Amino acid sequence: xxxxxxxxxxxxxxxxxxxxxxxxxxxxxxxxxxYRETQADEGPEAVIARMAASARAVTEGRTVxxxxxxxxxxxxxxxxxxxxxxNLPGWLEIPLQRRVSELSGLPTWIENDANAGAxxxxxxxxxxxxxxxxxxxxGTGVGGGLILDxxxxxxxxxxxxxxxxxxxxxxxxxxxxxxxxxxxxxASGRVLDDAAQRIAxxxxxxxxxxxxxxxxxxxxxxxxxxxxxxxxxAAIEALTRAGRFLGAGLTNLVNLLNPDVIAIGGxxxxxxxxxxxxxxxxxxxxxxxxxxxxxxxxxELGDEAPAVGAALLAIExxxx
Ligand SMILES: [Zn+2]
Numbered sequence: 001x002x003x004x005x006x007x008x009x010x011x012x013x014x015x016x017x018x019x020x021x022x023x024x025x026x027x028x029x030x031x032x033x034x035y036r037e038t039q040a041d042e043g044p045e046a047v048i049a050r051m052a053a054s055a056r057a058v059t060e061g062r063t064v065x066x067x068x069x070x071x072x073x074x075x076x077x078x079x080x081x082x083x084x085x086x087n088l089p090g091w092l093e094i095p096l097q098r099r100v101s102e103l104s105g106l107p108t109w110i111e112n113d114a115n116a117g118a119x120x121x122x123x124x125x126x127x128x129x130x131x132x133x134x135x136x137x138x139g140t141g142v143g144g145g146l147i148l149d150x151x152x153x154x155x156x157x158x159x160x161x162x163x164x165x166x167x168x169x170x171x172x173x174x175x176x177x178x179x180x181x182x183x184x185x186x187a188s189g190r191v192l193d194d195a196a197q198r199i200a201x202x203x204x205x206x207x208x209x210x211x212x213x214x215x216x217x218x219x220x221x222x223x224x225x226x227x228x229x230x231x232x233x234a235a236i237e238a239l240t241r242a243g244r245f246l247g248a249g250l251t252n253l254v255n256l257l258n259p260d261v262i263a264i265g266g267x268x269x270x271x272x273x274x275x276x277x278x279x280x281x282x283x284x285x286x287x288x289x290x291x292x293x294x295x296x297x298x299x300e301l302g303d304e305a306p307a308v309g310a311a312l313l314a315i316e317x318x319x320x
Contacts, residue, residue: 007063009318010055011311012100013070013113013304016040016087019051022307023058024315028124030308032058040088047088048096052103066318067108068310069100070116077158080110109317111152113306115161117265118145119152120309125300126263134259135299136163136249138266141176142184148257152313164188168248187245189268192221195238199224207232225271236273243274247281254286254294265299 005026013020015038023032034057038047055067072085080097082088101108111119118135127133133147142164146153153160164184165177172181173191185191196219200209208227212219215226227235250262269275279296286294301308 007065008059009065009311009315010059010067010106011070011116011307011309011314012051012055012067013116013307013310014038014047014051014072014088014096015113016072019047019054020304020307021051021054021058022304022311023062023064024308024311028312030304033304033307034058038088043090044088044094045099048094048099049103051100055100055104064106066314067100067104067106068116068312068314068317069096069108069110070113070306070310071096071110073112073114073159075110075112075158077110077112077154080108082110107314107318109310109314111310111313112145112158112161114143115145115152115154116307116309116313117143117301117305118147118161118309119313120301120305121263121265121299122147122152123312124308125305126297127261130259130261132257132259133261133263134163134253134257135263135265136246136253137299138188138246138264138268140188140190142188142266146257163249163253166249166252168245168252172245183245183249187242187249189221189266191242192224192238192268192271192274193219195242196220196224196227196235199227199232199234199238203234206234208235221268221271225273228271228273239271239273240277243277244281246274246278247285250278250282250296251285254282254290258290259294262294262296263299264296265305269298 011022021034022030025031034054074083082094082096085091097110122133135144137143144163145161165182169181173185175182175185200219212223224235
């Protein structure tokens with residue numbers, strides 16, 4: 001797609017609570033966006049109709065070439081099917097790609113939301129100019145995506161990039177996936193939330209509990225970070241411990257893939273102690289050459305990344 005051909009591509013991000021559509025012009029700028037509720041309880045067909053309506057809202061009067069859809073996994077990319085979406089009731093074996101294409105009359109492709117977000121970060125965010133980028137997105141859970149040799153890496157069935165389920169502590173806490181010591185089980189935002197609550201309950205007059213009261217907030221990862229910066233020893237310990245586990249995960253990624261950029265996304269990236277500990281652990285433990293090849297940077301794109309990435313991937317498919 002040349003930057004001057006005057007056509008547009010749409011990205012739709014299907015989330016458990018909201019649908020976001022973005023319209024990208026040929027220069028890859030977001031020129032329009034539409035947010036609406038998913039209302040997942042109404043079932044797949046109603047949600048898909050709402051996705052199509054959202055796409056129409058951003059394309060009124062424009063020449064649109066394709067739609068990219070970002071959806072929660074697992075997906076069957078070859079068939080364009082949502083195999084199972086835990087946050088969307090009734091979503092089992094839903095032919096999302098075909099249905100969006102039928103309702104919009106446009107060529108449509110679907111992609112896992114974490115992968116789509118990683119691809120957007122690679123093309124337009126923290127990974128610009130890199131060839132081999134890993135996104136590690138740390139929120140309540142830990143997700144991510146791999147761009148290797150300039151291409152989104154899918155693996156055998158589209159499931160690659162589950163960085164949150166690298167085992168970094170085989171004797172560690174049990175993960176939502178059933179195994180012990182996944183990165184997500186020992187270093188996610190939820191782990192830090194739990195640590196904050198435990199510290200507040202154990203020391204009701206401690207630094208952390210006082211900060212939570214002052215902020216009028218439940219003890220969570222943000223409060224934990226504030227308390228650590230104010231010298232709360234238990235908070236520093238919790239963030240350092242989680243940071244070491246993230247560091248073990250980064251070491252694995254760096255040694256295995258030799259990336260030039262690892263972008264860290266999600267709200268938890270704002271904790272300086274946590275991220276610094278992780279980076280120092282990786283720099284100490286990874287192969288020296290690998291470690292000097294990689295830049296660990298903050299992800300730059302916000303909530304729109306999956307929608308934008310889905311649109312960018314649709315452009316690649318068109319141009320393929
Ligand atoms: Zn797991």
